[in-house]
Amino acid sequence: MSEQPPSSPAPQSDGPAGEPEGRVVLDDRDIARALTRISHEILERNKGAADLVLLGIPSRGVPLARRVAERIAAVEGVEVPVGSLDITMYRDDLRKHPARGPQHTEIPAGGIDGRTVVLVDDVLYSGRTVRAALDAMNDIGRPDVVRLAVLVDRGHRDLPIRADHVGKNLPSARTERVAVRLAELDDVEGVWIS
Numbered sequence: 001m002s003e004q005p006p007s008s009p010a011p012q013s014d015g016p017a018g019e020p021e022g023r024v025v026l027d028d029r030d031i032a033r034a035l036t037r038i039s040h041e042i043l044e045r046n047k048g049a050a051d052l053v054l055l056g057i058p059s060r061g062v063p064l065a066r067r068v069a070e071r072i073a074a075v076e077g078v079e080v081p082v083g084s085l086d087i088t089m090y091r092d093d094l095r096k097h098p099a100r101g102p103q104h105t106e107i108p109a110g111g112i113d114g115r116t117v118v119l120v121d122d123v124l125y126s127g128r129t130v131r132a133a134l135d136a137m138n139d140i141g142r143p144d145v146v147r148l149a150v151l152v153d154r155g156h157r158d159l160p161i162r163a164d165h166v167g168k169n170l171p172s173a174r175t176e177r178v179a180v181r182l183a184e185l186d187d188v189e190g191v192w193i194s
């Protein structure tokens, strides 16, 4: 029998979220260190910041992408374009996913054609969000290279998708919930598992 798809989290409101239940796996300083490392990894892999574009997947991938861009600017002195990519209508599990209005897609002025696009998200789980992001990008342009950076990889992939840059590999049970909170959007900052 085939495995069940991951269970859907409860519908989310768009307002700031408070502290989740469970055990803290990353605090604000851990997140800062992980993003600093990821930023250096991206620069090493790309041999600098040339042609880079960071696209955050809403909601929390967007502030994470901005934080990476800030770090790259500090290290390299280059302003990397940052955008956001709404994947809502490209999901293949829309019926199971909590109803949520479309989010914001904002492609930087230079576009993504011929660029190295780094998709940024908070959690990588089944891989269906990233698959949807690849489809969404296909309607926008044709990057030379697409890479993936995530704050947390919790495993349990349904699809052959992997991250190039990972803040923390977090072994988890399918029944567990990983919750990310970021100061830009929420009342607290950290990663919790429950």
Ligand SMILES: O=P(O)(O)OC[C@H]1O[C@H](OP(=O)(O)OP(=O)(O)O)[C@H](O)[C@@H]1O
Binding pocket: 006, 009, 012, 057, 058, 059, 060, 061, 121, 122, 123, 124, 125, 126, 127, 128, 129, 130
């Ligand atoms: O690999 P997957 O199984 O697709 O899961 C990962 C996605 O799930 C979460 O998004 P969610 O839809 O919960 O919304 P959020 O971005 O507002 O947290 C998370 O932010 C990732 O985008």
Ligand SMILES: O=c1cc[nH]c(=O)[nH]1
Binding pocket: 123, 125, 176, 177, 178, 179, 180
């Ligand atoms: O536990 C999970 C699963 C998917 N997305 C999350 O943010 N957390």
